[in-house]
Amino acid sequence: MLIIGISGCGEKKTEKTSTPKPPLKTESQSLQLKEESVSEPVFVTEKTRKTYQWYCAQCHGIEGKGNGVNAKFLTVPPRDHTKAEYLETRTDEQFFEAIKFGGLSVGRAPCMPAWGNTLNDFTIHELVRYIRELCQCEAL
Amino acid sequence: MKKIFHLLISGWVLYSPILSNASLIEEKKCAACHRLSKIENEKKGPDLFYAGNKFQSAWLEEYLQNPVILRRTGTINNPYFLKGELQNLRQHPILNKNDAVNITQELMAITLPGFPEEKMNPLTKGQIAKTKYQFERTFGCISCHQSLNLAGKPRGGISGPSLVNAGNRLKKNWVANWLKNPKIFSDKSRMPIYKMDDETRLRFTQFIMTFKKENLR
Numbered sequence: 001m002l003i004i005g006i007s008g009c010g011e012k013k014t015e016k017t018s019t020p021k022p023p024l025k026t027e028s029q030s031l032q033l034k035e036e037s038v039s040e041p042v043f044v045t046e047k048t049r050k051t052y053q054w055y056c057a058q059c060h061g062i063e064g065k066g067n068g069v070n071a072k073f074l075t076v077p078p079r080d081h082t083k084a085e086y087l088e089t090r091t092d093e094q095f096f097e098a099i100k101f102g103g104l105s106v107g108r109a110p111c112m113p114a115w116g117n118t119l120n121d122f123t124i125h126e127l128v129r130y131i132r133e134l135c136q137c138e139a140l
Numbered sequence: 141m142k143k144i145f146h147l148l149i150s151g152w153v154l155y156s157p158i159l160s161n162a163s164l165i166e167e168k169k170c171a172a173c174h175r176l177s178k179i180e181n182e183k184k185g186p187d188l189f190y191a192g193n194k195f196q197s198a199w200l201e202e203y204l205q206n207p208v209i210l211r212r213t214g215t216i217n218n219p220y221f222l223k224g225e226l227q228n229l230r231q232h233p234i235l236n237k238n239d240a241v242n243i244t245q246e247l248m249a250i251t252l253p254g255f256p257e258e259k260m261n262p263l264t265k266g267q268i269a270k271t272k273y274q275f276e277r278t279f280g281c282i283s284c285h286q287s288l289n290l291a292g293k294p295r296g297g298i299s300g301p302s303l304v305n306a307g308n309r310l311k312k313n314w315v316a317n318w319l320k321n322p323k324i325f326s327d328k329s330r331m332p333i334y335k336m337d338d339e340t341r342l343r344f345t346q347f348i349m350t351f352k353k354e355n356l357r
Contacts, residue, residue: 055330057222058299059283069213069224070283070297102280113280117333 044133048126055115056127064134076109084137091139095128164242168233176250182217182328190325192251194314197244199305204240207232210309212298216330221299252324258316263346271347279334279344287348292357300331307352316345 053062059074061067064081071078081087097105099119103112115124132138170176173185191200209231213221235243263271276282284300294304306315319341322329336344 053222055332058330059297062222068299069222070299073286073295073297074283104278110277111280111283113283113332115332117335 042122042125042129044126044130048123048130051119051123052127052130055118059111064131074111076111078111081131081134084135087131087135088137088140092128092132095131096124099124099127164239165246168235168239168243170243184215184217186215187326188247189250190252190314191247192249193255193317194311194325195247196309196311197248199309200244200247201237201240203232203309204235204243205237207234211301216328255313255317257313258342258345260312260316260342260346263343263350267343268347268350271343274340275344275347284331287351288355292355294356303348303351304356305351305353307349310349312345312349315348316342319344 052060052064056064057068059066059068059070059078060081061071061078066078066080068078079086094106098108098112100114100116100121102114103109105114119127165171165176170188171180173183174188175181175183177189178187213224215221275287281287281303282296284297286294286296286298286302286304287306288304289295294302296303318325319334319336322331322333
């Protein structure tokens with residue numbers, strides 16, 4: 001369900017690249033608004049891939065092509081994580097925020113929930129690297 | 141002699157219902173697919189060690205006689221979970237009415253302790269509208285769960301259990317506790333953990349309980 005940077009369910013919003021915006025009033029109390037600093041290098045491990053399969057693949061698909069089992073029931077299709085054309089226009093910070101705080105936090109799809117109470121920051125950073133691996137792209 | 145007779149009678153009165161129900165669950169081999177305690181290894185069917193907390197008995201009795209598919213991808217331990225709906229899903233065995241009633245009684249007795257009833261007030265129209273918005277947009281529940289849209293049609297993803305009939309299937313207090321701390325019931329879940337404040341959580345609970353198949357159009 002890690003829909004990265006797509007338009008809202010049924011509506012398209014303007015780009016937002018500013019500081020992290022807490023997506024939910026109700027959750028903002030429990031989520032840290034600033035990401036923890038990551039002192040150690042982040043690599044994609046087998047555990048990262050399993051985490052992606054366990055949570056993200058439900059919507060984004062086993063291979064990250066945006067064709068998970070939920071995809072055809074969503075108003076806005078989940079992001080295809082293999083498409084570099086779009087993903088290279090997004091920063092790693094935007095990926096991180098979308099995963100941690102949900103799609104709405106970066107002005108994108110509300111279908112993408114916030115995973116900040118489920119996954120720790122380091123795991124989210126690993127997932128960001130994995131998405132970069134899937135798209136074989138880096139931020140421009 | 142009289143004491144022994146009394147002992148036998150009281151033992152029969154106390155234990156016979158449990159033994160007879162337990163033997164029926166055993167006879168039907170429910171434990172082959174369902175965990176009846178949390179310490180067991182994962183199984184392909186939904187956990188039943190908190191069935192009495194979770195299910196409404198009338199729904200369970202009906203389900204056991206006329207099983208319906210609640211999760212079109214299968215349960216989270218289904219190896220085909222991510223590979224598409226309705227693949228390799230096995231229909232639940234169909235029981236006759238008598239067995240369904242008896243097993244339901246047994247399952248209703250399987251509970252986890254420590255869930256006092258939470259007081260919830262009926263939702264106003266405004267609260268329903270607000271919660272519907274949050275259900276679909278703020279929390280994204282609809283991405284994985286089917287529910288009913290304003291026109292009374294099913295709408296939503298299929299990786300989570302359908303909520304179309306949640307109001308008849310689930311107990312309100314269980315929904316409230318699941319939203320509060322799902323790990324009490326399941327160490328593994330594919331659903332995000334939401335740390336809702338109590339007002340939101342109880343409002344969501346009430347909202348989910350409004351989903352009933354009689355509202356399908």
